[in-house]
Amino acid sequence: VNVVQFNLTFQFVNTKMIVMGIAERKNRQKQALRERILDAARRIVVREGFAALSMRKIADAIEYSPATLYLHFASRDEIAQALCAEGYAQLLETFVPLAQIADPAERLKALGRAYVAFGVAHPETYRLIFMEDPSYTGAALGGGAAPAASRAAADMPLADESGAPLAAEEDPGGAALRIMIGALDELKAARRLPATVDVAVWAEAFWATMHGIVALNLTCPVFPGAPLETVVSVALDAWLGARPSEESQAESQAAAQRRTIAKTSRARKQPAEARTDELRAEPGAEPNAEAGTEPGTGSPKQAPARPKAASA
Amino acid sequence: VNVVQFNLTFQFVNTKMIVMGIAERKNRQKQALRERILDAARRIVVREGFAALSMRKIADAIEYSPATLYLHFASRDEIAQALCAEGYAQLLETFVPLAQIADPAERLKALGRAYVAFGVAHPETYRLIFMEDPSYTGAALGGGAAPAASRAAADMPLADESGAPLAAEEDPGGAALRIMIGALDELKAARRLPATVDVAVWAEAFWATMHGIVALNLTCPVFPGAPLETVVSVALDAWLGARPSEESQAESQAAAQRRTIAKTSRARKQPAEARTDELRAEPGAEPNAEAGTEPGTGSPKQAPARPKAASA
DNA sequence: GTCTATAGCGTGATAGAC
DNA sequence: GTCTATCACGCTATAGAC
Numbered sequence: 001v002n003v004v005q006f007n008l009t010f011q012f013v014n015t016k017m018i019v020m021g022i023a024e025r026k027n028r029q030k031q032a033l034r035e036r037i038l039d040a041a042r043r044i045v046v047r048e049g050f051a052a053l054s055m056r057k058i059a060d061a062i063e064y065s066p067a068t069l070y071l072h073f074a075s076r077d078e079i080a081q082a083l084c085a086e087g088y089a090q091l092l093e094t095f096v097p098l099a100q101i102a103d104p105a106e107r108l109k110a111l112g113r114a115y116v117a118f119g120v121a122h123p124e125t126y127r128l129i130f131m132e133d134p135s136y137t138g139a140a141l142g143g144g145a146a147p148a149a150s151r152a153a154a155d156m157p158l159a160d161e162s163g164a165p166l167a168a169e170e171d172p173g174g175a176a177l178r179i180m181i182g183a184l185d186e187l188k189a190a191r192r193l194p195a196t197v198d199v200a201v202w203a204e205a206f207w208a209t210m211h212g213i214v215a216l217n218l219t220c221p222v223f224p225g226a227p228l229e230t231v232v233s234v235a236l237d238a239w240l241g242a243r244p245s246e247e248s249q250a251e252s253q254a255a256a257q258r259r260t261i262a263k264t265s266r267a268r269k270q271p272a273e274a275r276t277d278e279l280r281a282e283p284g285a286e287p288n289a290e291a292g293t294e295p296g297t298g299s300p301k302q303a304p305a306r307p308k309a310a311s312a
Numbered sequence: 313v314n315v316v317q318f319n320l321t322f323q324f325v326n327t328k329m330i331v332m333g334i335a336e337r338k339n340r341q342k343q344a345l346r347e348r349i350l351d352a353a354r355r356i357v358v359r360e361g362f363a364a365l366s367m368r369k370i371a372d373a374i375e376y377s378p379a380t381l382y383l384h385f386a387s388r389d390e391i392a393q394a395l396c397a398e399g400y401a402q403l404l405e406t407f408v409p410l411a412q413i414a415d416p417a418e419r420l421k422a423l424g425r426a427y428v429a430f431g432v433a434h435p436e437t438y439r440l441i442f443m444e445d446p447s448y449t450g451a452a453l454g455g456g457a458a459p460a461a462s463r464a465a466a467d468m469p470l471a472d473e474s475g476a477p478l479a480a481e482e483d484p485g486g487a488a489l490r491i492m493i494g495a496l497d498e499l500k501a502a503r504r505l506p507a508t509v510d511v512a513v514w515a516e517a518f519w520a521t522m523h524g525i526v527a528l529n530l531t532c533p534v535f536p537g538a539p540l541e542t543v544v545s546v547a548l549d550a551w552l553g554a555r556p557s558e559e560s561q562a563e564s565q566a567a568a569q570r571r572t573i574a575k576t577s578r579a580r581k582q583p584a585e586a587r588t589d590e591l592r593a594e595p596g597a598e599p600n601a602e603a604g605t606e607p608g609t610g611s612p613k614q615a616p617a618r619p620k621a622a623s624a
Numbered sequence: 625g626t627c628t629a630t631a632g633c634g635t636g637a638t639a640g641a642c
Numbered sequence: 643g644t645c646t647a648t649c650a651c652g653c654t655a656t657a658g659a660c
Contacts, residue, residue, distance in 0.1 A: 030625095054653065065627055070655070131443065131531055138533035197546070201538045205525070205546045208535075212524020213517070219443055221450035223520075226513045234509070235517045238551050342643095367636065377645050379638075388636070 034072045036062050041079050042086070050080070050128045080128070084136045087122075087129040092172035094118050099179050104186040109236045111180060112210050116232050119214030131215055177203060209235050346384045348374050353391050354398070362392070362440045392440070396448045399434075399441040404484035406430050411491050416498040421548045423492060424522050428544050431526030443527055453485030489515060521547050 040061035044053050055076055059066040073079045094114050101107040119126040130137055184199040193202075213231060216223040224231050352373035356365050367388055371378040385391045406426050413419040431438040442449055496511040505514075525543060528535040536543050 026625095055655085056653075066654085067628085067656075068626060071625070076654070131527070134531055134533050137531050198538070198542075201542050201546050204535070204537060205521075205543045205550065208524035208528050208543065209517075209521040209547065210524065211528050212520035212522070215443070215527050216520050216523050219446055219449050220453065221446050222453055223516070225516060226510070230510075230513055231517045231520065234513050235521065238517065338643095345643095366634080368634085378636085379646085380644060382637070383643070 030072070033062075033064075033068075037069060037072055037079070038082055038086070041083055045083060045128060046122070046124050049124050050132055053080070080133075080136060081139055083125075084129055084139050087125045088172035090122070090125070091115075091118050091129070092176055095176050095179055099182075104183040104190070105192065105240045107183045108180065108187075108206070108240055111183075112206070112236050112239075113232060115207075115210045116214055116228070119211075120217060120228065123218050126214060127218060130211060131218070177207070180206065206239055209239065342384070345374075345376075345380075349381060349384055349391070350394055350398070353395055357395060357440060358434070358436050361436050362444055365392070392445075392448060393451055396441055396451050399437045400453070400484035402434070402437070403427075403430050403441070404488055407488050407491055411494075416495040416502070417504065417552045419495045420492065420499075420518070420552055423495075424518070424548050424551075425544060427519075427522045428526055428540070431523075432529060432540065435530050438526060439530060442523060443530070453483075489519070492518065518551055521551065 037058060040058045041053060044057055044061065053076070055066045055069050058079070059069055069079075073082075094117075095111060098107060098110045098114055101110055119130075128136065180203045181199050184193065184197075184202055187193040188195065188197065188199060210232075213224075213228070213235060217228060349370060352370045353365060356369055356373065365388070367378045367381050370391070371381055381391075385394075406429075407423060410419060410422045410426055413422055431442075440448065492515045493511050496505065496509075496514055499505040500507065500509070500511060522544075525536075525540070525547060529540060
């Protein structure tokens with residue numbers, strides 16, 4: 001009797017382990033397909049803009065039927081959210097190494113340049129994140145309720161189920177702002193900034209300036225009449241002064257010289273590829289398939305957007 | 313014979329006059345319908361956003377069939393262009409009275425405030441003009457080739473067929489920039505601006521800053537953590553200094569005080585109506601049906617966009 | 625899990641009757 | 643000039659066979 005019982009128990013345990021292994025493999029496969037979906041979606045957004053992202057196109061790209069996508073994402077919107085989260089993380093990655101820069105003013109300038117460089121290098125990603133739908137922009141930025149939603153979307157249950165701290169790389173937008181504010185505090189402590197300024201407000205306004213430069217660049221065909229770097233330099237000087245390093249002043253002068261020549265040879269605005277090399281992406285940015293591939297701001301108009309369709 | 317001839321001639325002349333009168337009336341009617349179309353389109357854009365603008369909706373609104381619209385506009389795009397032109401003109405109108413301000417720095421500050429106020433008061437118009445399609449943004453702004461297209465679209469043949477001068481209110485974007493640059497020149501002449509600055513670049517960067525504030529405000533739910541006026545004041549001070557009038561400094565301080573209170577009571581961002589009164593539109597702006605009506609940045613997501621559809 | 629098929633809606637634009 | 647009817651798309655999302 002004992003032997004029989006043992007065998008039964010063993011078989012049970014064994015079977016259970018096998019089942020777990022199978023379940024794991026299936027889970028891995030599921031995750032893999034999820035990644036393939038996101039990859040395809042990212043490529044479409046990068047190449048044709050977010051408006052051109054459709055379930056059918058994604059399905060075509062990964063050679064599955066549209067219906068399959070709905071086993072991994074509840075809606076097109078959920079895919080967009082996931083893409084946004086990636087974008088935020090990508091931008092933050094660009095920032096992290098710059099946090100090492102000793103001088104706070106230089107650090108801020110580097111951050112500003114990196115921000116603009118990112119936007120210009122990844123126009124459609126930037127558009128998606130900061131210029132499309134408020135719900136996307138707010139998703140990973142406010143640090144409040146929205147990230148919880150995006151976390152649920154990823155259905156990858158995170159360690160901190162508590163929900164309270166949320167400090168880490170889960171809120172990239174907040175992290176970026178914190179880097180800026182840190183630098184401002186240092187600046188203020190060193191009496192290089194008037195004691196009256198509210199660093200939070202200052203940071204927001206500074207951010208808005210950089211955003212304005214990027215956004216205008218992506219949307220307005222005639223925007224930087226001058227080279228982009230020149231405009232950025234002027235803005236940085238306005239906010240941080242040219243004092244610590246005269247370099248930016250000199251640079252801006254040199255760029256101004258170039259401008260007169262450059263302007264004649266570029267009557268109409270070029271697609272992103274041609275414009276990207278004016279302001280190089282920071283070392284942190286990996287050579288993404290994105291840069292220079294996408295028509296974006298250029299000729300082929302805005303890609304068609306999709307209707308919300310029946311929500312029932 | 314003479315009498316007959318006279319009668320014939322008289323009849324001919326008379327008929328011709330009548331025909332001309334009829335033609336004129338028809339022309340007037342045609343123009344009137346054109347206006348009605350644009351009115352309806354404007355209302356839709358203002359209320360539901362540009363993405364929700366469709367030929368059918370316009371047709372419904374004016375109680376004509378969709379086909380009729382094509383007798384007045386070749387395409388949806390052409391309607392959008394016309395709307396853009398209106399928007400530019402509207403923005404410029406806001407600027408004109410401010411050009412009277414004596415002190416150039418104060419003038420620039422007023423322009424900046426007016427710009428932001430316009431964007432916040434007319435979010436969907438602003439979006440259409442500066443945040444949607446590059447071809448729209450460029451339409452009335454570059455002053456180059458695009459305005460010609462929009463002029464053709466309006467098929468209202470203008471006086472200056474020559475095409476060369478184009479100085480007047482036909483290029484509102486350029487006019488606005490010229491107002492700014494004028495102020496900057498004065499400032500420079502008065503030695504209140506370093507002689508090294510390139511006023512054209514400075515103006516562009518300044519514009520980008522204001523655009524960034526508006527754009528972020530319209531897109532990012534958490535953007536001005538501080539009240540909008542505070543951010544604007546900080547930005548203006550960064551660009552123009554707080555020197556000529558200490559008022560903005562004091563104001564920004566006072567606003568900062570308010571912030572701590574305000575922030576608790578407004579966890580999530582309010583729709584445009586609630587936010588508009590933070591920064592009042594300038595005296596030049598007429599009480600438009602637009603302000604405060606439209607859901608815009610708020611809750612109901614972005615209205616669905618339409619596909620480009622078959623272009624054949 | 626994956627597919628085919630399709631419901632159901634919305635779009636821009638046009639042909640042709642009146 | 644105006645309308646009805648329609649073409650030819652595109653989309654999201656789901657039902658149901660396998």
